[in-house]
Amino acid sequence: MSVALSVSTNQSSTTVGKRVAKYLKGLVNHKGWLAIVLVLIFWQTISLLLGGHGLVPSPIRTAAVMWDVLVSGEFFVQLGDSMARLLIGFTLAMTMGLIVGVMSGSRWFWNEFFKDVIVLGLSLPGLVYALLSVVIFGTNLMAPVMAILFASYPFIAVNIREGVKAMDKDILDMTQAYKVGKWKVIKNVIMPSLLPHFLAAIRTGFTIAWKVSVLTEVFGATSGIGYMIRFNFQMFAVRGILAWSLLFGFVMLVIEYGILVPAERRFARWRPNISEVVK
Amino acid sequence: MKTSAVKVKDLVKNFGELRVLDNVSFEVEESSLTTIVGFSGCGKSTLLNVLAGIESITSGIAEVNCSNDSSTRLGYVFQSPRLLPWQTIEQNLLFVRPNDIDEETHSKRVLKYLEMVGLKNVRHKFPYQLSGGMQQRAGIARALCIEPAVLLMDEPFSHLDEITAGGMREEMLRIWEETHRTILFVTHDMQEAVELGDRLIMLDYHGRIFADLKIDLPRPRNLTEREFIYFYSDILQHLQKMQSIRAEELAELGLN
Amino acid sequence: MTATTINSSQIPSSTRGRKLVLFLKQFFLSPRWLFLIVVLTLWNSYAIFRQSRLMPTPLKVGMSMWKILESGVFFEQLAASMVRILIGFSLAMLIGTIIGILMGSRKTWDQFFSAIVILCLALPGLIYALVCVMFFGISILAPVTAIIAGSFPFVVVNVREGVKALDKDLIDMSNSYKIGRGKVVRQVILPSLLPFVLAAVRNSFAIAWKICTLVEVFGAVRGVGYMIKNSFDQYAVHGIIAWALLFGGVMLIIEYGFLVPAERHLARWRPQVKQVI
Numbered sequence: 001m002s003v004a005l006s007v008s009t010n011q012s013s014t015t016v017g018k019r020v021a022k023y024l025k026g027l028v029n030h031k032g033w034l035a036i037v038l039v040l041i042f043w044q045t046i047s048l049l050l051g052g053h054g055l056v057p058s059p060i061r062t063a064a065v066m067w068d069v070l071v072s073g074e075f076f077v078q079l080g081d082s083m084a085r086l087l088i089g090f091t092l093a094m095t096m097g098l099i100v101g102v103m104s105g106s107r108w109f110w111n112e113f114f115k116d117v118i119v120l121g122l123s124l125p126g127l128v129y130a131l132l133s134v135v136i137f138g139t140n141l142m143a144p145v146m147a148i149l150f151a152s153y154p155f156i157a158v159n160i161r162e163g164v165k166a167m168d169k170d171i172l173d174m175t176q177a178y179k180v181g182k183w184k185v186i187k188n189v190i191m192p193s194l195l196p197h198f199l200a201a202i203r204t205g206f207t208i209a210w211k212v213s214v215l216t217e218v219f220g221a222t223s224g225i226g227y228m229i230r231f232n233f234q235m236f237a238v239r240g241i242l243a244w245s246l247l248f249g250f251v252m253l254v255i256e257y258g259i260l261v262p263a264e265r266r267f268a269r270w271r272p273n274i275s276e277v278v279k
Numbered sequence: 280m281k282t283s284a285v286k287v288k289d290l291v292k293n294f295g296e297l298r299v300l301d302n303v304s305f306e307v308e309e310s311s312l313t314t315i316v317g318f319s320g321c322g323k324s325t326l327l328n329v330l331a332g333i334e335s336i337t338s339g340i341a342e343v344n345c346s347n348d349s350s351t352r353l354g355y356v357f358q359s360p361r362l363l364p365w366q367t368i369e370q371n372l373l374f375v376r377p378n379d380i381d382e383e384t385h386s387k388r389v390l391k392y393l394e395m396v397g398l399k400n401v402r403h404k405f406p407y408q409l410s411g412g413m414q415q416r417a418g419i420a421r422a423l424c425i426e427p428a429v430l431l432m433d434e435p436f437s438h439l440d441e442i443t444a445g446g447m448r449e450e451m452l453r454i455w456e457e458t459h460r461t462i463l464f465v466t467h468d469m470q471e472a473v474e475l476g477d478r479l480i481m482l483d484y485h486g487r488i489f490a491d492l493k494i495d496l497p498r499p500r501n502l503t504e505r506e507f508i509y510f511y512s513d514i515l516q517h518l519q520k521m522q523s524i525r526a527e528e529l530a531e532l533g534l535n
Numbered sequence: 536m537t538a539t540t541i542n543s544s545q546i547p548s549s550t551r552g553r554k555l556v557l558f559l560k561q562f563f564l565s566p567r568w569l570f571l572i573v574v575l576t577l578w579n580s581y582a583i584f585r586q587s588r589l590m591p592t593p594l595k596v597g598m599s600m601w602k603i604l605e606s607g608v609f610f611e612q613l614a615a616s617m618v619r620i621l622i623g624f625s626l627a628m629l630i631g632t633i634i635g636i637l638m639g640s641r642k643t644w645d646q647f648f649s650a651i652v653i654l655c656l657a658l659p660g661l662i663y664a665l666v667c668v669m670f671f672g673i674s675i676l677a678p679v680t681a682i683i684a685g686s687f688p689f690v691v692v693n694v695r696e697g698v699k700a701l702d703k704d705l706i707d708m709s710n711s712y713k714i715g716r717g718k719v720v721r722q723v724i725l726p727s728l729l730p731f732v733l734a735a736v737r738n739s740f741a742i743a744w745k746i747c748t749l750v751e752v753f754g755a756v757r758g759v760g761y762m763i764k765n766s767f768d769q770y771a772v773h774g775i776i777a778w779a780l781l782f783g784g785v786m787l788i789i790e791y792g793f794l795v796p797a798e799r800h801l802a803r804w805r806p807q808v809k810q811v812i
Contacts, residue, residue, distance in 0.1 A: 031643060032650025039651065056670065113566040117574070123787055125745035126660075127752060127760075128779040131767050135775065136589050211659040218661065219767070229665065233753075238669050245662045253657050331711040355711040361704050365726040365804040374722055375712040405804045425712070 057239040065243040075247055082213060082224040082248070085141060089148025090209045096149060097156025097205065104157065105164025114157070121154030126212040134220035144216040144224075151212040155204040163197025199264040206260060210252050283344060284309045284429050284461035285330065290339035292325055292486070299325050300486040302339070307429075307478075310459045314476035316469060322486040323465040324358075327431045330463070331355050343429050352377060354422030354460075356432040360414040362406040362421075369393070369402035372421050385424070392424040393417075395454060412443040419447075423454065430462045437467070448475060452498065469518060473511050474500050483521050484528075490517045591773035599777035608762075609781055616747055616758040616782075619675060623682025624743040630683065631690025631735065638691060639698025648691070656688040660746040668754035678750040685746040686739040693738065697731025730802040737794045744786050 040059050047058040069075045100118070103110035126147075133147035167190065175185045217226020218233075225248045232240030285307035292300035299322040307313050317323050328334040329341050331353055343353055362371045369389060376385040393399045396416040406414055415435060422430055436444035452475065455462060466472050472479050476494055483489040492514065500507055575593050582592040591599075603609045634652070637644040663681040671677035701724065709719045751760025752767075759782045766774025 030650070031646040032648070035647050035651050109566050113570045116567050117570060120783070120787075123741070123790070124779065124783055125748055127745065127749050127763070128775070128783070131752075131763065131775055132772065132779075135767060135770055135772050207657075211661065214659060215661055229661075233665055233669075236669070238666070241662075241665050241669065245658075245665070249658055249662065253654075256657065257653075328707075328711075332713075333707050333710055353711065353713075355708070357704070357708060359704070361708040363705060363723060363726070365729075366722070374718075375714065377713070378715065407804065431711075 057242065062239050062242045062246075065239045066247055069243055069247065075244075078223060078225050078228050078244075079248070079251065082217065082226065085144040085217075085224065086148065086210055086213045088141075089145040089213060090152060090206060092145065092149045093152035093205055093209060094156055094202070097153040097201065098160055100153065101157040101160025101201070102164055105161040105167075111161070118154045118157055121150065122158065124151075126151050126208065126215050129212055130215040130219055133216055139220045139222055143220055144213050147212050147216045148209045152205045152209040155208055156201040159197045159201035159204060160194070163194045163201075166197070167193055195267050196264070199260070199267055203256065203260040203264055207256065214248065283307060284311075285463060286340065286342045286344060287326075287330075288340040290326075290329065290341050291337045292322070292329060292334065293337045298486060300329070303482075303486065303488055305480060305488065305491060307461060307463065309461050311477045312455060312462045312464065312475060313478045313480065314472035315463065315465045315480045315482065316467065316472045317482035318467060318484065322482060323467075324433050325486075326482075327355070327433050327463065327465060330429075331431060352425055352427040352429075354425055354427035354430045356415075356418050356422045356430070356435045358434045358437060360406065360411075360418040362414060362417055364406050367403050367405055368398060368409070368417050371406075371417065372424050375421055375425055377425050380425075388424045388426065389420075392420040395423070395457075396420045396450065412439050412447070415439060416447070416450075419451070419454075423458070423460075426458075428461065430460045432462065432464045434466050435464075436471070444471075451475070469514060470502070470511070473507070473514060474502065479514065481517060481521065484525050489521050492517070589770065589772055591776070596773045596776045596780075599773045600781055603777055603781060612757060612759050612762050613782065613785065616744075616751065616760065619678040619750075619758065620682065620740075620744050620747045622675070623679040623747065624686065624740055626679065627683045627686040627739055627743065628690055628736065631687040631739065632694050632732070634687070635691040635694025635735075636698055639695040645695075652688045652691050655684060656692070658685075660685050660742070660749050663746060664749040664753055668750060673754050673756055677754060678747045681750045682743045682746050686742045689738040689742060690735040693731045693735035694728070697728040700731070701727055730798065733794070733798040733801060737790065737798060740794065741786075741790060748782070 043056075043059050047056040050056045100110075100114050104114050104118070105111070129147040129151040133143040137143040137146060171189055172185070175189060214224075214226040214229070217224040218230045219226075221227040221230075225244060228244045229241055232238075232244065283306040287306070288304045290300050290303040291298070303326065315323050315326065325334060326341075329336055330343055362368070363374060366374060372389040372393065373386065376382065380388075390399065390402075393402050396419055398413060398416055398420060401409060401413065406417070409417070415438070419432075419435065422432075436447050439447065448471065464472075464475060473494060479490070479492045479494055480488060481490040481492075494510065496506060496510060579592050579594075582590045634644075634648055638648050638652075639645075660681070663685045667677040667681040667684075671680065705723055705727075706719065709723055747758075748760040748763070751758040752764045755761045759778060763775055763778045766772075766778065
């Protein structure tokens with residue numbers, strides 16, 4: 001059983017503007033900033049103490065690199081490449097995950113059939129997917145896409161499977177008794193019932209997808225965020241590694257916590273057993 | 280002369296601005312069965328919590344005394360069983376062994392009271408494996424097995440169905456007659472209060488004692504007997520008076 | 536006198552025999568074997584068809600695995616990796632538990648740490664691995680620090696939930712019976728926290744070994760990750776798969792053979808323990 005942290009937000013009936021202001025105010029007053037500031041100070045101190053060259057770059061110089069990379073537009077170029085691979089791979093993963101998940105959730109046979117490969121898929125580290133894909137598919141587009149596909153689909157499948165299993169048969173029987181039309185049933189019963197699981201699937205799937213994607217690029221790509229990270233690693237440029245990682249991480253965090261998590265929270269019930277099956 | 284097992288004088292308890300107990304004073308005789316009645320939220324549970332030391336006193340005195348022992352042992356039966364879910368029934372009772380009682384003596388008492396409440400055969404089970412009534416009985420056995428001077432009971436049967444509750448009341452009276460503990464029994468059920476108590480204390484909406492009545496009926500009390508019905512209707516009059524005063528207060532507040 | 540719980544020796548042996556047969560039947564007649572057969576067949580056919588060095592047959596991979604095991608190399612490298620994992624994991628548990636308890640008890644601590652915990656939870660192991668390798672080189676500090684950084688958030692999250700879930704009613708009850716503080720901690724608080732601690736162990740162990748492998752890939756001269764990197768450099772796909780399966784196998788055995796049953800057993804007093812996986 002694993003669990004996600006929740007940051008509480010209050011939904012009131014005030015205007016959107018007021019709500020945004022309240023949210024921002026809460027954000028600013030949050031003591032978490034204190035911790036981050038402390039960490040930054042600690043980091044700066046260490047870098048000064050250990051002096052000299054790049055072994056421990058100061059946060060300030062790292063920030064300078066981040067700024068350069070952003071302003072020159074190079075970040076967005078590389079980001080674009082990475083995002084393209086991510087989207088293609090993730091879409092495929094969603095498709096496969098949906099198919100396997102629905103099959104596993106509906107029939108005992110398919111559940112047993114896919115059980116082991118899902119467990120294995122969930123447990124294998126992204127590293128394995130990344131390395132194998134690079135070796136087999138080269139520096140092609142296929143490498144990250146396949147890695148994402150196989151690393152991410154189990155998470156999607158598990159969530160969808162649970163969603164299908166949790167479908168209320170009593171209600172479905174009722175719709176049969178009232179002879180409700182098929183599309184109506186799908187639209188009003190099946191989809192709302194699956195929605196929370198679907199959102200959980202997207203969120204957990206996406207988490208692993210981007211991590212594996214970057215990892216694959218690190219090992220074998222000629223463009224993209226992962227490539228830049230490897231490039232900096234080979235030049236022993238710690239600042240560069242930190243800069244690219246933090247920028248990319250920030251974008252991903254914005255997507256995850258700015259879009260996916262609120263969407264899930266809004267539409268979903270709390271399911272501790274599934275929602276946080278990570279890495 | 281019998282000494283007081285429980286002594287409460289000018290007890291005041293506030294939760295922030297809300298006054299829950301307002302100058303409550305009464306003394307309880309040893310070996311007596313006193314019921315405390317009132318409506319939900321009028322401070323009955325708080326009174327017990329204060330006596331048990333779980334809540335602090337704002338002002339006044341709330342004491343539990345015992346004429347013989349130096350240790351004032353209290354047994355508290357809660358509304359919900361409050362058993363440790365990860366221990367068996369027997370382990371739950373062993374858990375509350377008082378410091379001055381050695382393990383062997385306490386274990387024997389545990390078995391004795393489990394048998395008294397009829398749970399000896401299930402003492403190795405976990406709470407979730409037992410029904411609500413059985414869990415509540417375990418809570419009662421737990422309170423009894425430390426052989427306390429005073430037994431505090433907070434609406435112990437209110438979550439049970441009427442049949443089980445009726446059986447439990449009978450059992451409780453039987454145990455009381457066997458063990459002669461002092462019992463303070465809180466309930467919102469007037470009928471239960473009259474059926475059980477030697478004495479009935481009524482708390483009103485403000486946490487004040489509204490009435491303090493002695494009940495002289497001999498036990499077992501048959502609810503259909505004429506004497507009981509007279510007595511009960513007497514008490515109901517008190518209740519109605521309290522309710523009408525309350526209604527007046529509410530009306531006044533409404534007008535403002 | 537201690538109480539004994541009802542154990543399986545009290546179930547009549549005929550029922551146990553029947554249960555065993557049922558279990559075996561379920562295990563062997565399951566469609567899971569069908570999947571294995573299908574996958575192996577497809578893989579084999581494709582590999583034979585492709586005839587490429589980059590696509591070994593299952594047989595080749597199997598032989599590789601056997602060689603690795605037989606020569607003892609596996610246990611050597613496994614030991615090297617396990618030492619790092621265990622050190623890092625223990626420290627992560629320690630730090631994580633402390634922070635988790637703080638966060639679960641007081642709101643101020645909760646807010647204070649939450650940003651960092653969320654951040655560390657979300658960052659990929661890659662970053663920890665690369666940064667630590669750069670700072671610490673091939674010393675043992677690299678994997679240990681990376682593991683701590685990557686897995687302590689999982690401990691925090693679970694311990695925090697455990698602390699928040701402490702039942703105040705039970706503590707009040709213990710106070711009303713004047714139970715000593717030590718006894719309350721030992722018999723009320725710790726058992727209540729146990730399922731959460733076990734979940735913390737399971738989750739943080741899972742991430743710990745993954746991060747360790749990653750660190751070893753980038754900067755180590757021994758360990759499973761290093762062996763995998765070796766195979767990778769030589770384009771030896773069979774090597775990668777062999778090491779991955781062997782190591783993954785051991786980790787899965789630890790997780791599902793020990794940690795999950797431990798969690799189920801120690802939390803058996805809970806009426807409904809629903810395991811998704």
